[in-house]
Every structure is written in structure tokens, then in C-alpha cells.
Amino acid sequence: MRLYVLRHGQSEVNSKNIFGGWIDVHLTEKGLQQAKNSAILIKEYCKSQGLELPKVGYTSRLIRTEETINVILKEFSKEPEFHIVSGALPTQRASDGDIFPVYQSWRLNERHYGSWQGQGKHKMLGEYGEEKYMYIRRDYFGKPPKADLNREMVQDFDQGDTGYEFKEPNRHVKYLEEEINHDELPNGESLCDVVQRLNPLLQDMILPSLRDTGDCLIVGHGSTVRSLLKILEGISDSEIKEVNIPNAIPSVIELDDNFKFVRKFYLDPENAKVNAELVRQEGLKG
DSSP states (O other): OEEEEEEOOOBHHHHTTBOOTTOOOOBOHHHHHHHHHHHHHHHHHHHHHTOOOOSEEEEOSSHHHHHHHHHHHHHTTOEEEEEEOOSSOOOOOOOBTTEEEEEEOGGGSOOOOGGGTTOBHHHHHHHHOHHHHHHHHHSTTOOOOOOOGGGGGGTTTOOTTTSOTTOSOOHHHHTHHHHHTTOOOOSSOOHHHHHHHHHHHIIIIIHHHHHHHOSEEEEEOHHHHHHHHHHHHTOOTTGGGGOOOOBTOOEEEEEOTTOOEEEEEESSHHHHHHHHHHHHTTTTOO
16 A cells, blocks of 8 residues: 655745745745646656556645645646545545545644744744754754734734735634634644644544555645654654655655555655755755
């Protein structure tokens, strides 16, 4: 059984070295092209191995993952059919003809960066110093100060330094279904928190469905992909800080019949290595 896992293509805040978190930003033109390239990599791999393309998809509730999977499915000649996952888990089905089901869950959202959301990474480095900056950004238990979600109400009047401050969508609108189902949404997280809120989706929905729907495609974010790898590979709390996820380079995670980890590899390992190092250095270099 296989999971095809990737981070979304380059977003508007990625290109400007800004903490995105739950801010709902679009892909750049580069990000759209990266998404197309990732689809080509998956198609070529499946063809070379005599495998069928993945049959079902999962994304976060943020638009940058939706835009990424839209581009991929266009390359697959498939039409996405989106379903929001909240409360009771839906009955899943595999791709049928041109229709490709995509399940969207806030549990796959990027880590909530609290008050750091919308802030430039260089600015946060300067304010906190390198040691604390790296602890909050990369350590398993590092957590930024919580966000004041009421400030989203002034976003039209106070653009801040980057123009992205306070841009998290109004939760009463975007996450209405989650609120109805009493999901507890965060306002600041460590990677440990992300693992804990993602694991139920993985264990109760994604993994069990592999037997029924076949291989799946997961489009997430840097922190949620790291969390998936930590859970599936059993990466230690100390080692996970060294794992960096590049934009839109698919990895294949192979599992045995009991969902035990077998191996993981990138479909473009050389570019993955180069771009993962760039992710590691974000905020540290001008």
C-alpha cells in the first residue's frame, strides 16, 4: 500500500519568507508549475512501475492545498469532488471514471503559528534571537505565542508590515461545519500539537481506507507532512527537528498490510535535498 505525500506548491507567503500558518493564501505561478511537475512525477513513476494512479485524495482546508491538487488532477484527467471532513467520518469511495474524491480536513492544516502568522521570518529572528527562533520554529515542543483571533476584524484597516497580518479567515464563516461539530480549533501550536490533532484522521480514516480505495494522494503542509512522517516512520522527538519538507516534491510512503512502515523515497531526490536545505535556512539568511 502506498501514500503519495507532498507539500503544496509555493504560496504567496512562501515566496516572501512569511509565516503562513492558517492564513489562506494562493499559490504563485511558480507554485502552480511545481504542482504540475509533481503530477508528472507521479504519473511517470506509476507508469514505470506498472501501478495505477492514486484513487482518492486528502487535503487541508486551506486554499493552497486545494489549488495544488486541482492542478495535479487536471494532469491526471480527473475532476475533483470535494468533501469536508468534520464530525462523523464520511463513507469513502475511490475514483470512479473522471470523478476523483478529495476529502478536506482542518486536521491537515498547516501548524497554527499563533502571533507569528503573517510576520516576516527575518523579523521574528531579530525579535527572538536565533536560539529561541529555531526552538519555536523547529523543536517538537516549541510553540509561538497565541494569536489574538479578534484582530482579524481589523485586517482591512491595519495592514501591518507585510500586508498578511490578521488574514486568517473568519472561523464563523470558513470553519462553520467544524464549529457546528464542536471541533476545537487552535490559536497557536507546537509540532507535537499538530501530531496529536492529525493522528486521529490518519488512524481512523486515511489508513483504513487504503484497503477499500487503494493508494491515496495527500497534499499537506510542511508541518503536517513532517507529522505524518513522524507517526509512520517512528521518528524521534529530537530527530524530527532535522526533517525539512520542500514544496511540491512527492514522496512515496510504502506500508505493509498491517500499515507498518516499509520505506519512503522522493520521486525527485536531488531537488528534494536541495530545496529541503533552503527550507531549513528560512529566516536565517537574507
